[in-house]
Amino acid sequence: MIDKKGILFVLSGPSGVGKGTVRKALFEKATDLQYSISVTTRKPRVGEQDGVDYFFREKEEVEKMIKHGQLLEWAQYVNNYYGTPREYVEKTLQEGKDVFLEIEVQGALQVKENFSEGVFIFLFPPSLEELKNRIVTRGTETEELVKNRLLAAKEEIEMMEAYDYVVVNDEVDHAVEKIQAIVQSEHCKRERVAKEYKKVLESDEK
Structure with a gap:
């Protein structure tokens, strides 16, 4: 019996x-992925549960976790x-479940430094013009903030070399299909198997 x-x-x-x-679209299709639950010092919002939405902790406890290297990344x-x-x-991975983490580029590079065996996927815009349109469409950014x-x-795009895969987000469904294919191929990698x-x-030899 292989303990994967x-x-x-x-x-x-x-x-x-x-x-x-x-x-979100990926998790509607891939029920076997576990979303990584973050720890935070902010207070729970209405309806949020500890250990489900976040691990809610006091500031001193999180600072202690940072000091002792108990966070793969933090901001x-x-x-x-x-x-x-x-x-x-690590506990979830030992149980044989895949963990999925969605995060900013700086956080991902922290994770890579602390957990190099992870698989890193860079989501790429179809073009910078399209990226600008998406930011502007939010309607929450000033012109100066959009520029920044x-x-x-x-x-961040220049940091793409630190990643294992690049997926262009031209259409959400296509991007999800590509990520699902990456998940499957990683489980079939010769080194892993x-x-x-x-x-x-x-x-068996023992």
Whole structure:
């Protein structure tokens, strides 16, 4: 019996590329993926549950987690910490479940530094013009902020070399199909399968 370990899949890309939309559409089809639950110091909103939406923790506890390397990545927004707890990810992977993390580029690079065996997918816009249109369509950004986001996006696109796969988000359904194909192919990789069979052979020899 092969005891298969799950795989950590990390989806990221520039702001406005549609990470959240693609992730939601993916989870409507892929029921076997586990969404990575983040830890945060902000207070729960109405209807949010600890251990379901977030792990809600006090500031001192999260700072201790950062100090002891217990977060695969972390960031601070509006005086609140957000991060990906290593223990939750590793426990879920050991249970044989795939973990899916949707995150900004800087966070993904932190994860890669702390968990190199993950599979990193860069979601790419069809064009910078399309990316600009998507940011403007939100209607929440000033002209100056749109300009700054596009400059940041260009810098983030240059970091694409750190990723294993690139998926162009021209249409959400197409992007989802490509990510599903990546998940399947990763489970069929020779190195991954050989590693599990080697464990079985070693156990039989004992």
